[in-house]
Amino acid sequence: MSAREDTAQQIDPLGALKLRPIPLGLAFFAGALALWRTLFLSDANVDHALTVLALVFLAGAIVIVAVGSSSMRAPLRRSHFIALVVLAIGAMVAEALASAGSDGLIRDDWGPTAVGLLLLSCAPYRPARDLVVATSFGSLAAAVVVGFEVPYFETPAPLLAYLAIGVTPLSALGVGAAAYSSSFVFQVRAWMARATTLNDEDASSLRPGIARSVQQDRVTGLNRDVVPFFSQLVESGEITADDSRRAGEVATVIRRRIVDDADRSWLEQAMLDVSPRGEVGTVLDRSQLAVHMTGDQRTAIRAIVSALAVDATTRTSSLSVVLHDDDPVVRALLRIESTSPDVAIRQRYAPYFAVLRILFADLHVDVNGSLLTLRFSYAQH
Numbered sequence: 001m002s003a004r005e006d007t008a009q010q011i012d013p014l015g016a017l018k019l020r021p022i023p024l025g026l027a028f029f030a031g032a033l034a035l036w037r038t039l040f041l042s043d044a045n046v047d048h049a050l051t052v053l054a055l056v057f058l059a060g061a062i063v064i065v066a067v068g069s070s071s072m073r074a075p076l077r078r079s080h081f082i083a084l085v086v087l088a089i090g091a092m093v094a095e096a097l098a099s100a101g102s103d104g105l106i107r108d109d110w111g112p113t114a115v116g117l118l119l120l121s122c123a124p125y126r127p128a129r130d131l132v133v134a135t136s137f138g139s140l141a142a143a144v145v146v147g148f149e150v151p152y153f154e155t156p157a158p159l160l161a162y163l164a165i166g167v168t169p170l171s172a173l174g175v176g177a178a179a180y181s182s183s184f185v186f187q188v189r190a191w192m193a194r195a196t197t198l199n200d201e202d203a204s205s206l207r208p209g210i211a212r213s214v215q216q217d218r219v220t221g222l223n224r225d226v227v228p229f230f231s232q233l234v235e236s237g238e239i240t241a242d243d244s245r246r247a248g249e250v251a252t253v254i255r256r257r258i259v260d261d262a263d264r265s266w267l268e269q270a271m272l273d274v275s276p277r278g279e280v281g282t283v284l285d286r287s288q289l290a291v292h293m294t295g296d297q298r299t300a301i302r303a304i305v306s307a308l309a310v311d312a313t314t315r316t317s318s319l320s321v322v323l324h325d326d327d328p329v330v331r332a333l334l335r336i337e338s339t340s341p342d343v344a345i346r347q348r349y350a351p352y353f354a355v356l357r358i359l360f361a362d363l364h365v366d367v368n369g370s371l372l373t374l375r376f377s378y379a380q381h
Contacts, residue, residue: 068125297359311348319336331377
């Protein structure tokens, strides 16, 4: 199982999903900038094959941003990010080679700016460390490209001046991306630490009330099953064979209720709690594997089970969760019948899928006819 990384997408998946239009806009702006400068500012003597190759490389990097930021494909892993950086730098180099010998103005080059914009678009999806490393490699490549082009520039100027002009857009945008990623993670973790402290304090204050609630629930059960029986015995003044049989039945009911409450997992209780229409789903967890989920994973499962149960397009009684022991992991299958089409389900539950994909890296969503199926796994701690 992959560990969660220090990125906005993995620490606050819903926030990253809400901000997704901004990274997408930056990535597509990089593509539009490259296309505009290629069509209207490039010299007629450029190598068209290399120009097309540069645009193809850039398009591939943009696709990685779009796919990696999607709730159905998240998160953007390091391997994907490396591919993005390689494609972006490849686009920058190919663009420089395409205009070799004919590029008289450094401002016509779109490579460094496009690479910087792509790095900035990855700020919510990669740790600051990765962004700094990518910015360093990109800046070094941009410096080499500028040094290669210096003899062909029309305006004479010191090499350092050309390097500053050529490298600054990439470096500035890349450093900005790293700063955003680091600051976001720091602030969210600080907020989570404060929230955890407050939750612990609230839990301590709530324990007496919870104990009273449990006690009252037990008293209610006794009032319903035991008190009427004893009242009847007092009124009759004698114990018959039927009374003995009835006493055994009451004892069995109470014992079964206590055992069921003790054996019921949090997942089974959650299924009972989210059945507003009186329809109860099923949980198949003979080995009590649900206990191995982390607190975040439990919260996410509760949330989507609750959402599915109250959805008017689903049949709550068909909701089922099956947990299978495949040491060292647990394989999980969540299934429910729905009358909504595939696209509608994916759009409606996109925020839930975004969170689940971060917490369960191998989440697979399948909509087959009227059946929505989620497959995922988690480690046995």
